[in-house]
Amino acid sequence: MPVPSLVTGVQDQIVDAVKSINEAFAKIVPMPELPDLPFAGRLPAPEALVESAFTTAGELLESQKQFTIRLLEAATPSNAGA
Numbered sequence: 001m002p003v004p005s006l007v008t009g010v011q012d013q014i015v016d017a018v019k020s021i022n023e024a025f026a027k028i029v030p031m032p033e034l035p036d037l038p039f040a041g042r043l044p045a046p047e048a049l050v051e052s053a054f055t056t057a058g059e060l061l062e063s064q065k066q067f068t069i070r071l072l073e074a075a076t077p078s079n080a081g082a
Contacts, residue, residue: 037043044052
């Protein structure tokens with residue numbers, strides 16, 4: 001059964017609101033002055049850290065999704081005891 005359009009509509013509105021807030025925030029927050037660090041060349045780029053963290057978060061979310069789907073399938077009466 002498809003997800004009702006009311007639910008997907010609300011989800012879309014939430015995502016749009018978060019994107020809008022993020023864009024507004026990024027425009028008003030000034031970039032701080034960062035000190036020169038002697039070891040800065042040995043640190044990964046901030047963008048690389050963000051990409052790595054979000055890749056891991058995406059993998060964890062997908063894993064949890066698959067786990068939840070398997071639980072739902074196991075709890076379905078037609079699959080009970082199968």
